[in-house]
Amino acid sequence: MIIDEATRASLELTRTLREGRRDGSLLDTIDETVTSMGSRLFAEWLSNPLTDRAAIEERLDAVEELARDAALIRDLRDQLRQIHDLQRLTARVATLRASPRDLGSLAQTLALLPKAKARLSGRRSAILQQLETDLDLCPEVRADVEAALVDEPPLLTTDGGMIREGFHPPLDELRELARGGKEWIARYQAREIERTGIPSLKVGFNRVFGYYLEVTAAHMDKVPADYIRKQTLKNQERFITPELKEYEDKVLRAEDEAKLLEQDLFQALRTRVAGHVTRLKNTAEVLAELDVLTSLAVLATGRGYCRPQLTDEPVLDVREGRHPVLDRLKPSGDFVPNDVILGVNDEEAARGSDSAASFGRMQIITGPNMAGKSTYIRQAALLAIMAQTGSFVPASEARIGIADRVFARVGASDELGKGQSTFMVEMTETARILNSASDRSLVILDEIGRGTSTYDGISLAWAVTEYLHDTIRCRTLFATHYHELTELTSTLKHASNWNVAVHEKDDGIIFLHRIVPGAADKSYGIHVARLAGVPRDVVQRAQVILEQLENDHVDDQGRTKIPARKERKSRERQLSLFVAEEHPLIDELRKMNLDELTPLAALQKLHSLRDQVK
């Protein structure tokens, strides 16, 4: 599905319009993944909805199968939650930047796979079967890393302690040597305590002096002559002996060698693992996809979504649809669901719906601002995008004809910073829709022609609507506050009027957020003014002015005076090609050799050209 930049932004698919943040976008609201790989893949899916019905159905099949098995979802997600970012781990292995801890994480992840693979066996969905086949457990890689590395490897390669005891005998020998030296030193301390009679004598170690003997000030008189003073502190003194230094040397040399050997062993291990990068990458992709499908199943079951029925016909038939983002923001049950029915023939639509209105491919929705028009039309676009991503949708029932493109011209997006006027932006976006939409597209328009004078705006909105209806013949939802446009339904066969239901009370009005058939009450603004307590004189005067304005612009039948749209005949169009013949002056201009003209001659030429135009 092609989604242009403006549509992507105004529908807030992956980023919010105002702040450009992920929080609050559709992606953020419906992302139930538990791994970072899955989260990234889901963002990709949602940014690229499919148009191939078979491919979408395959995803939906997988989601449905998972959604029907709560225990399966729970088990898979338990596994997925524990896995690391295998994709990025693998890349670090390949570029030889992986740390010992990275390799440990990789092995831990691989260790979780056999269980997940077992849970995937015997599934019906083609995708789940494929994932099961493709899930490469990479047992050699896992065995290699597990044998070589300790259970919780350190972050750095330089400090040792990475390689498991028993993996490499020469390393074990060096470690034994170091350990033996340390044991000797421990025994040496006991021996020296006995020899000197200093009970508090201690062997210590620091990086600067290495091993030393520490004696407190109180026992200084008992220090034997063979001790060599190294450092004097406040309450104690530190000494060394040749014997101690000899063993220190042994210990430190063995430790150094062991560390170097560990580094070599680690690098060799990393290089061996890097030889399996392709397999690891494939496994990472399988896990990411499994996470996305499972999360879509969680979404489907947890929020009362339904499986959309996909069709190649240009219809949109959503019953009790909800806006996926707003539905989550409001307390459960507070969001008012709406049917959206487009392009369904009347007989079919009669089923279960509370109105007998026609369900042509175009809806014109009128009513005051803030009443829910925008929510209603956006919801339709979002549901189509979700369905084509392979997700269930927030509705009780949905039949969705696959859209090749979704267009949303909604509100005045804030492009002032880009140096274009709001109206210019609006018309650029409109032009794009009119030039590139097809009869398979879904178009939602919010307040076309708002950025200019009223007559200008109505005229443009009117002509755009006619063009979408007659020429492009796409599914269209058009929200407008121009009441005049409701008359379009008398000439446009496949268009119908809808408005926002309002409940009036003595002290005000309540928007029911329910979209119902029929045009909105036209004196609505004045009505609200009265309810709001605008002085009676002003309200009455407004009423009179309104009537006068309307009388000036309606014909005998009370309809707005607008000339009928003429179908352009193909002959006219051909003629027009010849009408645009070149003006003879253009040829003359073209022939002028500017390099040879003197300034004076140029001025004279200009004169003669102007005279010809006169």
Added chain:
Amino acid sequence: MSDSTAAESSKLSPAMERYLEVKAQNPGSILLFRMGDFYELFFEDAEIAAKVLGITLTSRDKASDNPIPMAGFPYHALENYLHKLIRSGYRAAICEQVEDPKKAKGLVRREVTQVVTPGTLTDEALLDPREHNWLASVFAGRDSVGLAWLELSSGRFFTTDVSFEQLPDELARIRPAELLVSENPAHAEQLWPVLQQRGMVLTKRPPWSFAPEHCLKMLLNHFQTRTLEGFDLTADSAGVTAAGALIEYAQETQKSSISHIEKLEP
């Protein structure tokens, strides 16, 4: 700071000479120059870092007539400061001591081991785990625009040819963290407004790095193949040129194997 004593003389110390050499090899990047346990920044870089990172601006050779502005931070704070620099839209070249100071004869050898830019992050700590981090490249061909995008942290690599009209839509879909473009692109008057209006982090590359033949060679070299037919790509498409320029930049900045980029998907 093992070299600080050498800097007392009125002339530049060998370490500073090396600094200027490395700095010249990495124009456009903030140079983080490892000196013992610190990364030091000098001259203009130090002034930028003081502002962006909130670290103290001081100077080297205070007593001399021309003290050098200097700022620095301890090596273990690299991740944190690097993150701030990249977030603020800067590129950073990390120059490490590549031999053991204890074993070095004379000056410790220092080399740039990595150039970090918004689109070339691979360090887990610098990446948002939930977000892709695409490095993209755009090349205006004769009758189409080549677009290529690559994620170094996973090795995924794509290319496509689009029309000028489609370019904004594709960029909005991919949301690259950094976009390579020739300093002097063809159809500049069409291309610049599209790129500049959208607040992209642009990295301008010399025109020769977008020369189609050169780019094709880069790709064939990287994939060790004779043609790109195996990837279902034609050698003369604008997308292939954009992809070649991208691979070259990735090699330049990573200074290490990028063999995990195994295929180019149309």
